[in-house]
Amino acid sequence: MACKRAGRDPAEVRLLPVSKTVPVERLRNAYAAGCRILGENKVQEAYGKWQAMEDLPDLKWAIIGHLQTNKAKYVARFAIEFQALDNLRLAGMLDRRLQSEGRALDVCVQINTSGEAQKYGLPPDEAEAFVTELPAFSSLRVRGLMTLAVFSANPERVRPCFARLRELRNRLRQTAPDGVEMAELSMGMSGDFELAIEEGATTVRVGQAIFGARNTPDSVWWPGNASPGGVR
Numbered sequence: 001m002a003c004k005r006a007g008r009d010p011a012e013v014r015l016l017p018v019s020k021t022v023p024v025e026r027l028r029n030a031y032a033a034g035c036r037i038l039g040e041n042k043v044q045e046a047y048g049k050w051q052a053m054e055d056l057p058d059l060k061w062a063i064i065g066h067l068q069t070n071k072a073k074y075v076a077r078f079a080i081e082f083q084a085l086d087n088l089r090l091a092g093m094l095d096r097r098l099q100s101e102g103r104a105l106d107v108c109v110q111i112n113t114s115g116e117a118q119k120y121g122l123p124p125d126e127a128e129a130f131v132t133e134l135p136a137f138s139s140l141r142v143r144g145l146m147t148l149a150v151f152s153a154n155p156e157r158v159r160p161c162f163a164r165l166r167e168l169r170n171r172l173r174q175t176a177p178d179g180v181e182m183a184e185l186s187m188g189m190s191g192d193f194e195l196a197i198e199e200g201a202t203t204v205r206v207g208q209a210i211f212g213a214r215n216t217p218d219s220v221w222w223p224g225n226a227s228p229g230g231v232r
C-alpha cells in the first residue's frame, strides 16, 4: 500500500522483522513461515537467541541498537549486519574483532535526524567527515544510513526526519570515498514505516506490527523517550 502510494516497487523495500522480547519458540515459527533474518536491539539478547537457534544456520541476525565498545566482540562473532555505527572507537573495535573472526559485517551509520539530545547517532553535519574515515576499517562494509525519527503521532514532525536522512544520503553519495556504499536508507518502524517508505526507505525495521505489542516500556530500548505510538 505504502509503496503504491509512493509510486515505488515493493521489491525495493526490505522488511526487517524486529524480534526483541519475542521468545525463541515464536521465532522458530517465524522461521518456519519463511523468515531468514531477524533484527535485535540488544546484542546480549540476540546472542542468546542465536545460540539457542544454532541449528538454523541460515537464520541471520542484524543488530540495530546502540552498542558499547566492550560488546563489539559478540557482534563480530555472529551478526551479519550492524545498523547503529556512530563512533570511530566502536568501528575500530568491531574491525579488530571481525579480523580475528575472519568475518565481515554490513554496517549503516546511525544519524540523529530529530535533534533530540538523548538520541544516539551522529548529528547530520558530522556524517561526511565520519564516513571519510571508514575505509580504514576493512572488515566493515558500509551500506548506508539508519535513523529513528522523532516519536510522534504527528506525521508533520516525523516526515522531516526521514526526508533529512534521504537528503543526507544523496549528498554523501557524491562525496563518499571508494568502497563506501551509500544505497541503504534504514528508517521506519511499526508506527511510521509508511511515511518512511514514502520518503525513500530501503529497509523498514518492524517489530510490533509483526509480532504484537511489547510489554516493556520503550525507555528500555531508547534513552529517555516517550512512546512512538506503537502500532497505529
Ligand SMILES: *Cc1c(COP(=O)(O)O)cnc(C)c1O
Binding pocket: 018, 020, 040, 041, 064, 065, 148, 188, 189, 190, 191, 205, 206, 207, 208, 209, 221, 228, 230
Ligand atoms: C524495536 C526497534 C524497532 C521496531 O520497533 P517496533 O515498534 O517494534 O516496530 C526499530 N528500530 C529499532 C532500533 C528498534 O530497537
